[in-house]
Structures are given as structure tokens and as C-alpha cells.
Amino acid sequence: MSSDHPHSMGRCRAAAHRRFSARVTALVAAVAAAVATATAGCGTAGSEQAVDPSSGLGPSERAVVVATSACGDAGPSSGSGVALSPGRVLTAAHVVAGSSSVTVSGGESTAEPQRAEVLAFDSRRDLALLSVGRPPTTAVVEPPVLATIAEDEQGTIVGGTASGDVPFTVVDATTIEMDEVRGTGRVRRSGYLLEARTLPGDSGAGLYDDAGHLVGLLFAVSTEDGTRSWATAAVEIEAFLADDGVTGRFRCDPEQSELRAIAD
Numbered sequence: 001m002s003s004d005h006p007h008s009m010g011r012c013r014a015a016a017h018r019r020f021s022a023r024v025t026a027l028v029a030a031v032a033a034a035v036a037t038a039t040a041g042c043g044t045a046g047s048e049q050a051v052d053p054s055s056g057l058g059p060s061e062r063a064v065v066v067a068t069s070a071c072g073d074a075g076p077s078s079g080s081g082v083a084l085s086p087g088r089v090l091t092a093a094h095v096v097a098g099s100s101s102v103t104v105s106g107g108e109s110t111a112e113p114q115r116a117e118v119l120a121f122d123s124r125r126d127l128a129l130l131s132v133g134r135p136p137t138t139a140v141v142e143p144p145v146l147a148t149i150a151e152d153e154q155g156t157i158v159g160g161t162a163s164g165d166v167p168f169t170v171v172d173a174t175t176i177e178m179d180e181v182r183g184t185g186r187v188r189r190s191g192y193l194l195e196a197r198t199l200p201g202d203s204g205a206g207l208y209d210d211a212g213h214l215v216g217l218l219f220a221v222s223t224e225d226g227t228r229s230w231a232t233a234a235v236e237i238e239a240f241l242a243d244d245g246v247t248g249r250f251r252c253d254p255e256q257s258e259l260r261a262i263a264d
Helices: 021-034 234-241
Strands: 006-008 063-070 077-085 088-091 099-105 114-122 127-132 154-160 164-179 186-195 206-209 214-222 228-233 250-253 258-261
Touching: 063 088, 063 154, 077 154, 077 214, 099 127, 127 234, 154 214, 164 228, 186 214, 186 234, 214 234, 228 234
Parallel strands: none
Antiparallel strands: 006 214, 063 077, 063 099, 077 088, 088 127, 099 114, 114 127, 154 164, 154 206, 164 186, 186 228, 206 214, 214 228, 250 258
8 A cells, every 4th residue: 555645525548447337336226226338439628528328427416415413412414425316325434424414416507405314334435425305406417427446547536526527547556454434443445546636625526547448536635645546446336335344324423523324
């Protein structure tokens, strides 16, 4: 692992990406039911975003803002998110941890913030799934294609609440070890060290390759170098949506200022 410490918060290659589109489509549909051929391309980071022909969507149409109000002694915060399907938004768990209420707003200029519920929360992967009663954006009807990305490949972090769209280059595809969200132990997960200038508030923004595939979710900026950022890999998103290791539904306890599991 690099000496850069994550803080929660080249040239184009025709490499073969491992795609999860068929399985993830089923997983997201299953999550929604239980609780209620992307184009090939190669361009430089920061170029026009690719559009998924199956849905006609670009990554920016999935970008949402996630805002929270305080729980107990926790302060308000805001972050970013990715709309997976109608009423379902993926974000970083630390964005919503310790919150008494959560709202989601989309990219549509007329869209007002909508109340959201923390549907699933994984403190090990730093991932959370939100349920939004009224979808903040009406454009998203199908889940994104998930893929992997390799060292030295490029893409774009899309829709960061603080930074907007930011180009990135993968410095290292690695196993990340860091503190568990709202926990006392250390956890390990697949992720990426990126060359990218991001800011607090960008956590939860999606990473996309040049073909428009979702390859990860931003969760931190390095405390030692402002040009380095960290992201959770798409393989962890896939496992999270499959309910592998999800810690369950949560509610805010103002006295403890933390999220506690609700027994099924």
C-alpha cells in the first residue's frame, strides 16, 4: 500500500474490462423488489462522456447530491451519490453515518431535495444504499454497467458535490486497509489509488472509464498529497448489492450520536 494515507472524505488503453452488467442489473432489481452493452470507446480523461445505448444515459445524469442533518453531536454534512435505478442511490457510508435525516437532490434544475432512508449500510466497504420515495431525477431507469480498470488507465470522477467532474489516472489497483466506518477495527477492501484532485464533499461520486462504465466510488483524499484520492472498486459495489456483508438497516440514536442496527 502506498504511503499516502486516505482521509474520509496516460494514454488510452484498449484493455479488456471485466463487466458485471447482467448480474448487477438483476441484483439492483432484486434490492428494489425486496424493499419495495455499453459502447466500446477510448478517449482521454475529461473528454465527452460516453452514453450507455441501453438507457441513453451519460454518467452525469446519475450524479446526485446527498445532504444530511445532525444526529446528537454530529454536524451536518454533504456528499455525492450515484443513482442506480428509480428511487435507489449509492453513496459512501461515512456520508450518511450519524445522521438524523438524509435528503437527495438530482441534476435536474427544477428538482427539489427529496427525503431518503438509509436502506443498507456496510461499514466495512464504506458503502450505503439509499431509498428515495420520489426519485430526484427521472432519467435513470436502468442500473449502470460495472467494470474494472487497471493501473495507468484514465477516467473521470463525475458529479462531485465540491469539485464537479475531475479527471483521474489509476496509480495503483490495490487492497486498501483503513479504519472501519463508525467502528473500532481495521478493514480491507479492493480499491484504487488515484491521481486526482478532489475535495471533502466529493465522497460518494462515481468513477467512470472512457466507455461510461462505473468502475468505483470515491471515498477519500490523501492527507499527504492533495493530488491523490482513493476509491472503492466496483467488485465491492457488486458484493454490497448482493447483500454480502451488509450490516443491515439503521436508525439514528441521538443519545449515542451513531447508527444502530434495527433487528429484522
